[in-house]
Amino acid sequence: MDTPSHGSLRRAFYPCCADDIEEPRRLLAGLVEEIIYCDIQRPRGYRHSKPTDGLPSVTFVQKNLNDYVDSMPLIHVFFYRRDSPGEGGSGLYILGKEWLPRILRHFPDEGGLIVTDGSNRGSGVFRKMIRPSGYLRKTWGCQFWPSREQPWLNTHRLHRIEMKRVVSPRS
Numbered sequence: 316m317d318t319p320s321h322g323s324l325r326r327a328f329y330p331c332c333a334d335d336i337e338e339p340r341r342l343l344a345g346l347v348e349e350i351i352y353c354d355i356q357r358p359r360g361y362r363h364s365k366p367t368d369g370l371p372s373v374t375f376v377q378k379n380l381n382d383y384v385d386s387m388p389l390i391h392v393f394f395y396r397r398d399s400p401g402e403g404g405s406g407l408y409i410l411g412k413e414w415l416p417r418i419l420r421h422f423p424d425e426g427g428l429i430v431t432d433g434s435n436r437g438s439g440v441f442r443k444m445i446r447p448s449g450y451l452r453k454t455w456g457c458q459f460w461p462s463r464e465q466p467w468l469n470t471h472r473l474h475r476i477e478m479k480r481v482v483s484p485r486s
């Protein structure tokens with residue numbers, strides 16, 4: 316039950332990225348043209364890459380996620396991994412009930428993709444999203460299900476999850 320095409324995907328968002336800049340560009344090449352990274356600290360050793368290298372361009376937003384999330388532009392892919400609630404981690408339950416709908420609000424009406432290892436899930440939502448039968452979260456107006464193809468699960472422990480809006484939360 317994958318969506319027919321994600322050919323129009325253009326922008327990804329990756330909060331709490333730390334120094335994890337280059338590999339997401341390679342993983343998401345062909346899916347998006349730009350990745351917005353957000354962290355309170357600037358990534359170490361990152362030099363702005365040439366836009367001509369065939370990979371998504373990098374936009375880095377040095378902000379507290381709470382100050383940015385509600386004003387960010389339309390995104391088509393939400394990428395998030397290797398965070399933790401403990402020392403060194405953001406302590407933000409980004410896949411939980413408070414943060415995730417604030418992020419998904421920026422997906423287009425037709426929905427988009429979530430690519431994540433499930434870190435900082437904070438609730439049962441992630442576990443339900445990856446079950447084969449999928450998950451309808453009525454209060455968010457969102458249907459989730461694991462993509463038929465999971466290109467990064469064995470190699471990077473990243474789940475690819477489809478999201479379709481069933482009722483617009485903006486209405």
Ligand SMILES: C[S@@+](CC[C@H](N)C(=O)[O-])C[C@H]1O[C@@H](n2cnc3c(N)ncnc32)[C@H](O)[C@@H]1O
Nearest residue numbers: 331332333335354355379380396397403404405
């Ligand atoms: C465990 S690291 C993330 C590691 C990264 N995802 C990776 O795969 O390498 C957590 C990051 O969250 C950032 N962070 C903590 N609180 C934040 C906030 N409120 N808004 C944005 N970034 C935050 C920290 O600066 C840190 O870089």
